[in-house]
Amino acid sequence: MAHALPLGPGAPVLAFDIGGTDIKGALIDEAGQLLGLRRVPTIVSEDATADAVLGQLQQLATSLTRDFDQVTPLAVGLIAPGIIDDSRGLVHRAVNLNWTEVPFRQLASSALGLPTTFCHDARAAGAAEVALGAARGFSDVIVIVIGTGLSCSILLGGRLHSAGGFAGELGHSIVDPRGLPCACGARGCLETVASAGAIARRYEELTDTPPHGARGVLEFAEAGDPIAQQIWGEALDALALTIAQLAAVLAPDAIVIGGGLAQAGPALFDPLQKRVDALLTFHRHPLLKPALLGENAGLLGAALQARARLKENA
Numbered sequence: 001m002a003h004a005l006p007l008g009p010g011a012p013v014l015a016f017d018i019g020g021t022d023i024k025g026a027l028i029d030e031a032g033q034l035l036g037l038r039r040v041p042t043i044v045s046e047d048a049t050a051d052a053v054l055g056q057l058q059q060l061a062t063s064l065t066r067d068f069d070q071v072t073p074l075a076v077g078l079i080a081p082g083i084i085d086d087s088r089g090l091v092h093r094a095v096n097l098n099w100t101e102v103p104f105r106q107l108a109s110s111a112l113g114l115p116t117t118f119c120h121d122a123r124a125a126g127a128a129e130v131a132l133g134a135a136r137g138f139s140d141v142i143v144i145v146i147g148t149g150l151s152c153s154i155l156l157g158g159r160l161h162s163a164g165g166f167a168g169e170l171g172h173s174i175v176d177p178r179g180l181p182c183a184c185g186a187r188g189c190l191e192t193v194a195s196a197g198a199i200a201r202r203y204e205e206l207t208d209t210p211p212h213g214a215r216g217v218l219e220f221a222e223a224g225d226p227i228a229q230q231i232w233g234e235a236l237d238a239l240a241l242t243i244a245q246l247a248a249v250l251a252p253d254a255i256v257i258g259g260g261l262a263q264a265g266p267a268l269f270d271p272l273q274k275r276v277d278a279l280l281t282f283h284r285h286p287l288l289k290p291a292l293l294g295e296n297a298g299l300l301g302a303a304l305q306a307r308a309r310l311k312e313n314a
């Protein structure tokens with residue numbers, strides 16, 4: 001099945017989005033169509049090597065090129081979560097994959113036999129929003145992805161800022177030093193109150209009722225459930241505080257918000273913009289915008305980078 005994409009014409013490439021739960025892969029043809037999008041559960045090995053995932057990428061590449069044998073990919077774009085040095089293609093630490101100091105770009109390039117790019121998943125999604133989506137046209141913009149966790153990509157003066165892989169960990173910026181413990185070891189990280197995962201988890205903890213994700217909590221809040229209203233309100237307060245700090249320090253023109261929670265639309269954006277505007281005085285007030293590219297933004301970013309690598313080498 002082919003998906004219409006805003007990617008446009010360019011070199012045919014393979015793109016893989018390696019997550020802690022599953023690996024998504026697709027072949028992108030010369031017209032920019034996404035062919036054969038498929039998903040397999042990620043094999044996370046015990047011994048902190050990437051061998052199992054490399055084997056899965058080889059299998060996916062083989063099945064994609066067999067099923068679409070009229071398309072010959074010239075490069076591979078890979079993305080993964082964690083602390084990733086994009087320029088060196090190195091994973092410092094990827095907790096969900098159990099990887100430490102893995103030179104993954106080089107390993108994957110040898111395994112797949114093609115020029116390969118490797119980048120942090122949220123930065124790739126952010127780069128795709130900048131090139132093709134809601135962040136297009138801005139040179140100072142932050143793209144926040146709110147899902148199970150929370151991270152962001154930062155474009156300053158038209159350049160993506162990654163700081164060797166350590167920038168953009170917005171979920172682990174602290175909103176309350178006496179707050180809830182976070183998986184990272186700190187307390188009161190933004191992610192513990194404002195990620196979609198935390199909103200759903202906190203509701204279940206307080207009510208013993210598993211909601212249908214963060215959207216379910218929002219629906220309960222809109223129907224008048226006081227606990228859901230409290231959790232949703234605290235998430236909005238924490239997000240607004242963080243956005244106000246970003247506005248004071250980096251002064252972006254816009255903040256684009258994607259991920260599952262952003263699908264709440266005006267129920268998220270209207271109260272959030274109101275809270276942010278109430279916190280700011282002389283600052284540049286960032287325009288809050290929903291992301292446009294949806295769940296395949298990361299895969300698009302991976303494809304864009306693979307195509308860009310081929311142009312560099314041309």
Ligand SMILES: [Zn+2]
Nearest residue numbers: 172182184189
């Ligand atoms: Zn944390």
